[in-house]
Amino acid sequence: MEVIIRARGIGRGSGTGALLVTDAPLSFLGGVDPETGVVIDPDHPLHGRSVAGRVLAFPHGKGSTVGSYVIYGLARNGVAPAAIVNTEAEAIIAAGALIAGIPLVDRPERPIGELPDGAPATVDAGAGDIRVGDP
Amino acid sequence: MQLDPDDERILAGEFGETRQQMMELLVGLGTVYGAERFVPIASAQVSGASYKTIGEWGLEWLSSLDARAVVPAVLNPVGMDLERWQEMGIDPAFAKKQEQVVAVYRRLGIRLECTCTPYYLSLTGYGDHLAWSESSAVCYANSAIGARTNREGGPTALAAALVGKTPYYGLHLVENRKPTVVVRVEGAPPSPDAGWYGALGVIAGRQVGSRIPFFSGIRPTRDGLKSLGAAMAATGAVALFHVDRITPEARVFSYDLGGLEAITVGSDEVAAAWSGIPVDAVAIGCPHCSGEELGLIASLLEGKRVTKPLYVFAARRVIREHPREVAVIERSGARVYADTCMVVSPAFERYGAVMTSSGKASVYLPSLCGGAARLGTVEECVAEATS
Numbered sequence: 001m002e003v004i005i006r007a008r009g010i011g012r013g014s015g016t017g018a019l020l021v022t023d024a025p026l027s028f029l030g031g032v033d034p035e036t037g038v039v040i041d042p043d044h045p046l047h048g049r050s051v052a053g054r055v056l057a058f059p060h061g062k063g064s065t066v067g068s069y070v071i072y073g074l075a076r077n078g079v080a081p082a083a084i085v086n087t088e089a090e091a092i093i094a095a096g097a098l099i100a101g102i103p104l105v106d107r108p109e110r111p112i113g114e115l116p117d118g119a120p121a122t123v124d125a126g127a128g129d130i131r132v133g134d135p
Numbered sequence: 136m137q138l139d140p141d142d143e144r145i146l147a148g149e150f151g152e153t154r155q156q157m158m159e160l161l162v163g164l165g166t167v168y169g170a171e172r173f174v175p176i177a178s179a180q181v182s183g184a185s186y187k188t189i190g191e192w193g194l195e196w197l198s199s200l201d202a203r204a205v206v207p208a209v210l211n212p213v214g215m216d217l218e219r220w221q222e223m224g225i226d227p228a229f230a231k232k233q234e235q236v237v238a239v240y241r242r243l244g245i246r247l248e249c250t251c252t253p254y255y256l257s258l259t260g261y262g263d264h265l266a267w268s269e270s271s272a273v274c275y276a277n278s279a280i281g282a283r284t285n286r287e288g289g290p291t292a293l294a295a296a297l298v299g300k301t302p303y304y305g306l307h308l309v310e311n312r313k314p315t316v317v318v319r320v321e322g323a324p325p326s327p328d329a330g331w332y333g334a335l336g337v338i339a340g341r342q343v344g345s346r347i348p349f350f351s352g353i354r355p356t357r358d359g360l361k362s363l364g365a366a367m368a369a370t371g372a373v374a375l376f377h378v379d380r381i382t383p384e385a386r387v388f389s390y391d392l393g394g395l396e397a398i399t400v401g402s403d404e405v406a407a408a409w410s411g412i413p414v415d416a417v418a419i420g421c422p423h424c425s426g427e428e429l430g431l432i433a434s435l436l437e438g439k440r441v442t443k444p445l446y447v448f449a450a451r452r453v454i455r456e457h458p459r460e461v462a463v464i465e466r467s468g469a470r471v472y473a474d475t476c477m478v479v480s481p482a483f484e485r486y487g488a489v490m491t492s493s494g495k496a497s498v499y500l501p502s503l504c505g506g507a508a509r510l511g512t513v514e515e516c517v518a519e520a521t522s
Contacts (some may be wrong), residue, residue, distance in 0.1 A: 010163045012360045034192060065288035066188050073192030095290040096161045099156065099196055106167070 002133045005115075006007050007105035009128035010094055015083035015103045016122040019132070020054035021115050027063025028070040028096065033061065039078030055121045055130075056081035057112045061093035071096030083123035085130060087112055105130060136165045137172045145298070164291050174264045177282075178294035180253045181210040181245055182268030182367030183289025185479045186232040187214045193289070194232070194316035197239045200297075201248040204244035208255050208296035210486060211269045212397040212423075212479050213237060213249045216489045217473040223472065223482045245296065245376040249474040250450035251421040252361075254280060261383055264307055266295030270374070271422045271495060274364030277375040279357055281383035286374050306375055310369040312384060314349035316379050317395050318342075322402035323353050329362040329428070330512035333494025334408035335400065336366025337510075343397050344392075345372040349370070351379040356426055365422050366494030408497075412509050414490040417520040419513060420448030421493035426457050428513070429471070435458035435517040445469035445520035448476040469520065492516050 021093070024101050026032070031041040037052035037072040051074070061067060074080040084097055089106035094097040108115075115132065117120070122131045138146065146162065148155040161173070183189045188280065189197075213232050215225045225233075241247055248256055251269045259265065259276060265284035276282040285305040287295065295301040305311055318339050324331065332355055339348065348367070355378060357365060368375035377385040419432060424447060432447055447464055451473035454461055455484050461471045477483045478499045486506040489500055491516075500508040511519065 008158060008166070009160055010166050066183070066190070066193065066290060068290050069189055069193040069324075070185075072196045073190075076192065076195065091164060091167065091288050091291060094163045094167045095160060095288055098160050099290055104163075 001089050005108050005110050005130040005132065007108040007128055007130055009041060009125040010089055010106065011098050012105045012126045013101065014122060014124040014126070015055065015121065017053045017055045017082035018116055019057060019115050019121045020046065020049065021057045021112060021117040021121050023059065023113055024060045025060050025062040026058045027061065028067035029064040031063065031086035032074065034073030035077055036057060038076055050079070051081045053082050055083045055085065055123055057085040057115050059087040061090055063092070065092050068096035068099065071102065072100045075100035075102065080103065083110060085115070085123060103111045113125045136162055136170055136393065138162070142173065151202065153200045154297065157202065157297045160291055160294040161298060161300065161302060165304065168302060168304040170302035170304040172303050173300035174299050174307055175496070176206055176295055177263040178206055178253065178257055178259065178265055179204070179292050180211065180267035180269060180272055180288060181208060181292045181296060182211040184211040184228065184236065184240070184249055184425070185214040186236050187479065187481060189236065189289070194236055197236070200243060200415030202243065204296040205299040206296060208245045209248045209250060209253045209256060210240055210245055211249065212475050214480050215444040215475050215482070216417065217247070217249070217474045218417045219472060223480065224485070225320055229481060243293070245350070248452060250423050251476070252450055255425060255450055255453050264301065266292050266301040268292040271361070273366035273374050274368045274376070274460050275361050275422070277306055278364055278377065278382050279360040312375060313347065314390050314392065315346040315395065316343050316348050317392055317397040318348045318350045319397060319399045320350060320352035320452060321399060324402065327359065327411055327413045328512040328514065329358045329511065330492035331405060331517070332359040333366045333492065333497070334405045334510055336363040337370050337408060337494040337498060338400055338404055340373055341368035343367065343371050343373060345431035346379070347375050348373065349377045349379065349385070349390060354381060355376060358428055361422055362494060369498040380428040408478065408510055410509050412488055412507060413518070414488040414519065415486040416444040417490045418446040418448070418483070418496065419492050419516055419518050421476050421478055421496040423476065424449040424453065426453055429453070429460040429464070431513055432517060433463040434522070435514060436464055436469060436516060439467050439521045441468040441520045442522060443520055445517070446477060449469045449473060466504045467521070490516055490519050
């Protein structure tokens with residue numbers, strides 16, 4: 001069964017992976033290792049988890065604007081998220097996702113806390129939706 | 136967002152991959168912030184210039200691009216004086232990486248004036264739309280000049296430089312530029328030095344956060360405005376402020392201040408920012424010095440010798456245009472460097488404590504260089520370096 005959640009698309013392209021959901025904002029600079037894709041911020045709830053290939057859902061970015069380049073580094077190393085879902089995107093995440101070619105949507109019509117962690121999902125930035133579950 | 140036919144063609148990739156990616160970045164930014172259209176920009180100032188901050192992945196992304204800036208664009212300060220880095224004691228391995236970053240920006244048509252004071256280089260006027268990155272430059276352009284810019288990140292400022300436009304939102308819109316908090320300064324000295332305004336900015340920035348303050352009780356010069364804004368952008372996230380009867384928009388518009396929260400800052404609080412800790416070096420020029428400031432430092436150093444390292448930072452063009460002042464400063468044993476500053480250069484990691492006239496640098500030095508910072512006026516800084 002597939003649930004379609006409308007959202008605002010930023011950029012283009014689509015990506016599929018298992019949902020990785022957190023209610024904590026994320027700083028990529030110093031927060032995620034660009035070589036491995038593992039969250040290295042010891043204070044973050046996702047500490048020790050890998051974002052590689054996941055549909056990563058978090059409220060919004062924070063920290064240094066250099067975080068955009070860390071997102072690019074994740075993509076170059078093949079350990080980037082398959083897609084990103086934000087409650088409210090801002091410039092660090094948007095710029096990073098756009099230069100790294102990662103599909104990004106924000107303002108989903110349902111709160112990200114209701115997204116089922118671990119479930120398969122497809123984010124389509126062009127269409128502006130998230131499809132959760134098996135089609 | 137509403138795009139004109141040329142923008143649509145860029146977005147479709149008709150002008151190459153780089154311009155397409157830049158247009159995607161700008162449209163993405165406009166989408167995030169609800170811009171309805173673009174606005175042409177007069178100039179861009181691009182951050183992400185020091186190898187110390189952007190690292191290997193930033194350099195790789197920049198190296199992948201192939202286009203030329205279509206508006207005047209300058210770089211933010213880098214980690215070293217590009218001509219005198221050896222004299223600064225910069226590690227050759229770092230210098231090599233830094234030179235690679237600079238070479239990439241040169242290829243992209245960004246002028247290698249590496250400065251946080253681009254307003255001294257190209258005419259920036261009231262009402263001009265800009266895409267600038269560095270927080271103190273953004274604050275000065277908006278506040279002291281009345282130009283209009285949001286605080287851009289490195290990639291979006293570069294995209295604006297290569298496309299010549301930026302999304303029309305935020306501080307580009309007059310209705311978003313009204314004061315949102317009042318700051319009353321009590322007991323300001325008759326004609327305070329820029330160092331005093333830096334200390335005021337450190338205190339005020341903590342209280343106003345990202346709001347737009349309207350100041351009364353002060354009459355800063357342009358250098359005072361520069362120092363005040365830089366410090367508020369460091370301790371808060373101030374990108375625009377107004378000063379009663381001084382800044383251009385405060386003179387053009389009559390703002391209704393009734394109903395706004397009012398904060399009072401006393402001169403005793405500002406004085407408390409001063410300390411007497413011993414220091415290993417002295418640094419002036421964050422933001423980069425104006426010609427007037429170089430003149431003041433030269434007059435204070437005339438006929439003296441420094442007894443501890445004294446660094447002065449300014450834009451290369453400002454240095455070239457003031458050869459007499461620079462010669463006097465260097466004759467004392469002090470050094471005037473371009474392209475860099477005490478906040479972005481690894482050269483300052485070797486000092487335990489540094490004295491500065493910059494409120495902004497006093498905030499960043501402890502975390503960036505691992506040392507302590509002591510704040511003073513320009514006069515006190517020169518006295519410390521020659522004592």
